[in-house]
Amino acid sequence: MPITLKPAPKSLLDSAFATIATEQHAIDVLKGELDERFEKACHVLLACTGKVVVTGMGKSGHIARKIAATFASTGTPAFFMHPGEASHGDLGMLTKNDVLIAISNSGESTEILTLLPVVKRHQITLITITRNQKSTMARLADIALTSGESNEACPLGLAPTSSTTTALVLGDALAVALLDIRGFTADDFALSHPGGALGRRLLTRVSDIMHHGDMIPMVTTGTSLADSLLEMTKKGLGMTAVVDETSKHLLGLFTDGDLRRVLKQSALSHDLLDQPIEKLMTKNPITVTAQILAAEALAIMEKRKINSILVLDDDRQLVGALNMHDLLQAGVM
Incomplete structure (x- = not known):
């Protein structure tokens, strides 16, 4: 028997608009956090002779995967490292010439903090993306990027929503800034996307x-x-x-x-x-x-x-x- 969907009540649309407004406000707060730390992070990433490794736990891990993929497809060699697996051997992926970007809204992710003594011992440059500079991760970082204090869109204030949005936007901002300064072209982009429709359009003669x-x-x-x-x-x-x-x-x-x-x-x-x-x-x-x-x-x-x-x-x-x-x-x- 087919299911008949009732028209969505206005309150559901109000909820959607409220979510969007809350996340837009979080991005506005993020703009105010951008300063010389962002420029320093760009110069460090540009000068990296190894790879950019991005890590995060939970929802921040999903964002970290996307940021690593964006870096890789726009001219910055990068990959995602799961912090839980890293403490059981995958930390061997890191080398001295790499740069580690660690993402955690609270800056207190146990899985990431466990890795930092080894990261510091190998003199691997650490860039963090957290809510503020008072967290443990931010204090241990070589460059502490912050998204600022803003509310989650979740009415309970529990589900990562605004915080993951701002982390993603900040990661995209880094990738695009590096793309610009490198003079990355459409042809360069196509070379890393040969299997897609865009790659075919940009490569097929x-x-x-x-x-x-x-x-x-x-x-x-x-x-x-x-x-x-x-x-x-x-x-x-x-x-x-x-x-x-x-x-x-x-x-x-x-x-x-x-x-x-x-x-x-x-x-x-x-x-x-x-x-x-x-x-x-x-x-x-x-x-x-x-x-x-x-x-x-x-x-x-x-x-x-x-x-x-x-x-x-x-x-x-x-x-x-x-x-x-x-x-x-x-x-x-």
């Missing part, structure tokens, strides 16, 4: 997906419309290039759209089918080079409202062809 060699639909001048249609059908790209018989330089393009245009102007007849393709083709068609990104080719095709495009080399020789289906299949669209 026309040469990677174009049809080439015998797969290029191509006829020479003097070829009849009938034979040109056979070539189009055989290659399945909805078009054929028209090249000079001697030089093989591109002269024009004939597409499904051109065929519709021709049929609209005159009835299909043997006379029409016998017409040489150069009399019916589109001269000086839009082309691209093999080196450009497939996403750039897509943008050109969308702007010019065309479904297929030819690829030329620097000498204007035909080297490839592709259509919208190729771009879709490659995950560029």
